[in-house]
Structure formats: C-alpha cells, structure tokens
Amino acid sequence: MPSTESTNPRIDYGAFQDIVPEMGTGMAAISHALRKSGIEPDLLEMLKIRVSQLNGCAFCVQYHLNDARKLNVPAAKLDLLAAWREAGIYSAREAAALDWTERVTLLANHHIDDESHTHVSAHFSEREIAFLTTAIGQINFWNRVAAPLRFAPPIPAGS
Template sequence: MPSTATTNARIDYKAFQDIVPEIGTGMAAISHALRKSGIEPDLIEILKIRVSQLNGCAFCVQYHLNDARKLNVPAAKLDPLAARREAGIYSPRERVALDWAERVTLLASHHIDDETYTRVSAHFSEREIAFLTMAIGQINFWNRVAAPLRFTPPIPTGS
C-alpha cells in the first residue's frame, strides 16, 4: 500500500496552544521546576533531543536543538547524539542519564531493573533522579502530541 505520509501540519503548534492553553500552563510549571532543580540545563536539553530522536518527533528535535544551541552546547555533543554510545565524548554522568532516558522512553521494551537504577543513582541523587524522570516524561508527552499532529519544526537558530 503506498504511503500517504506528508509533512504538512495537521494542527499548527500555535493553534494547539490556543485550543488547550492549560497544557502550556502546566508544561511551563514543569519547565520552571526543572530549571530550579539544579540539574545542568545542557544535560536536560541533550536528554530531550535524544528522547525526541527515539520517538521520531522532528518538531521537538529541532526545538531542543535550538534551545541547546542557545545554551552553547557544543556541536560535538549534539551531532553524534543518535550514535552516542560510539561517540566517546559524553561524561559518565551524561552517559548514565542518556541510558536512563532511553530506558524510561522505551519502557515497554526495556524493563528498568535494579542494576539500571543503581547505575543512575551512582551519579544522581534521589532528588535529581526524580527531576530527570520528570524531564523525560515531559518530553515524551510533547513527542506524543507534536508528532501525530505534525507540528512544523521551528526554524533553526541562526537561520
């Protein structure tokens, strides 16, 4: 059967915000809490990009690439993110956070065992793990909205 895929937005992002403004308000509150969490903002953006790659959400990948660039995250950390295990440039803390993000995102495929939790807890406090998990849940939510509604990816920063 031929593909009927298109890149046209089904609902525009701005229209979505107008339809359900409460979602934006709630997500802004989560974002505010994440900013106050003490977790490195660049790490949160890297996690959001990787999760969005896993979920195939072009809007969120581009959105968070733009945000990461505003934070001056080096291209050397952004460009190889999809092949991060082979890149060898991520710190142990970043590697364990990315592994946690992938496992939380792919929960049905990758049960999170005690060994995985032990690895993440070696680099993050209980409080930080709670915030990491919230950041991952938040971007998974946005991926599940933006991808099926085909929000148009935002213009890259500097374009």
C-alpha cells in the first residue's frame, strides 16, 4: 500500500533557527573548532555526507554536497561515497576516516573494538581522532534535528 506520508517540511530551517538560536551559536563554535583542527576540509565534508546518507537526512546530504563541491571534491568521490569500500578511489587516510565515521554513527549496532581504534590511529593522531569524532557527533546531531523536522534540502540554483 502506498504511503500517504508527506515530504513537506514540518518546520522551516529559518524558523527553527529563530526558535532555537542558541543551537546555531553552539554549532558555529564547534564548526569553528573543526576548521582550525587541521583536518582536511574535503575529508570533513565527505564524512558529513556519509553520516547523512546513513541517517537518511536529505537536507544534510544536499547541504554538505553543496559545500564539498565548493571545495572542488572530485565528483567521483562524492558519487561513490555510499559504496566507498568497493570504490577503490579513496586514500588510506580517507578510508580510515570513513570506516570510523560509520562505526561511530552506527554505534547502536555494534561495539567499537580496539582493532577499529587501532586502524584509525594508524592514519590520525589522537588530536585528529578527537576532532573526527566531534565532527561525526555534530553531523549526527544535525541529522536528528533536520530529518524529523524535514528541513527542505538546499538545492542549488540551476539544478
């Protein structure tokens, strides 16, 4: 039986920002820290897209695709994120970050074992792992706001 469920926004993104301005301020502070972290901006965008794919958040997928394109992330890397393990185009560092991203995002499905931490530690310093995990937590939070409230995806002009 077809769903009668609407895809219309439940709360407009702008209205949400007006209702809870403190969240925007807090998230901006985290984003500022991530920009200063030294982790490659394109890698941070790819992990935000991957988390948003896993969580089914159309707003965040589109938002971070837009940002990744502005950073000139290769189209193939964006197109193949959902199948990154099989794609063969990601560096060892990118693959380690994407693996960590999935494990942290899907935490309810499994325990993160020492082997997983050892794998990410081979490519990232302790400081970088702290920032990666913060970025993953931040986008998971945004997904848990944007998806249930159905923020409309920010489609670029001309698309």
